[in-house]
Amino acid sequence: MPSDPALIEIPLFPLATVLFPGGQLNLRIFEPRYLDMIKTCSRTGQFFGICLILEGEETGLPAAPAAIGTFAEILDFRMGEDGLLQILVAGRQRFRVEQTRIRSDGLILAQVQAWSESSPLAVPVEYSVLQQIAGRLLEVVDEPAAEHPHADLDDAERLGYRLAQWLPLSDGERQQLLEQTEPLQRLHELTCLLPRFQKD
Template identity: 30%
Template sequence: MSFLPLFPLNLVVFPHEDLNLHIFEPRYKELINECLDNQTTFGIPTFVNNKLAGYGTEVHITQLSKRYGDGRMDIKTKGLRIFRITDFQNPIDNKLYAGGEVEFIDNDDLNEAVNPFLLSLIDRLYVLLKIKVDYNKPDYQPFSYRVAHKIGLSVNEEYELLTVASEIQRQKILIAHLERILPIVSEVERTKDRIAMNGHFKEFDALNF
């Protein structure tokens, strides 16, 4: 077991992910200043459905980008390891912020193979949306974590992904999500095209009957 100061947020942070934060609350200014002074890490557990869900990601501060006159800060962080909270204290004794005993979760992220069907579904989504998203980051990171924020998952769905230790299983979850939303996205795009054509001169192929 390890003890971490905790900074709950209504978002999911994945290992290896870069996250920029603006720190303004007194309790989190205290937390971040202590992490900077002692070169220690802190945890970002996901706060979802108005409750602390139980899993989160340990992060370390990679840069203090700006410190304001009133004590506010802009910091850059990077995700490290996934944890599960076993004992939550809010606040920690003699501190403004929360903390807790955590258990770090083993992850089989050494398997970086990507399911070709998953890739095809992602490509189809981006074609439908007419957008280009670069998810091939050069630094090491499991593929499911690289694309999780880029395919329309809800916070609840991203949190489910965070609790799954197997990269193969995470990719199966992403496939199921894309198979569910692609027909909806396709119909929305067709509807947009029909609306855009309204009032324009139309040319139809001759009907053979």
């Protein structure tokens, strides 16, 4: 896990989705620039960065990524039945993009500043309904339980991340929650969104 306050350079994988620390994504890789990136990261153990696309597409010309993203660690990879590489990644730490350059093959390389995560913070009683909702979602979400044990739901930051990843939110809402620096404010914003999911 990057911890040096100095800038570090990582490859970016702009996507039309948001990855949170502790969350997981299954990705299908077919463009040469990303196949090379995955090969290098697998060999060296280096993380790459996932950022929400603000402008452009996932394929073709390099897309414009959001300034705040998440380090992605490769957990597993295999060849799918369609012959494409499939990888499972886990979100680790957030980062801020300070500067980018585009390699000749179209891969975006970024100088990033790793963000320190908050110290453990118990979930206040007024947000216990969020713990209950996350507990129910935990039973049906398609992720290995080891990545989000029940103990995570007792921590304000991790609870916020889990709900932001699992609830059917827009990409813009998820990105706003990712960029939120105060865990309790993130829980407040999630609470304000709950009426949308309540049945009449």
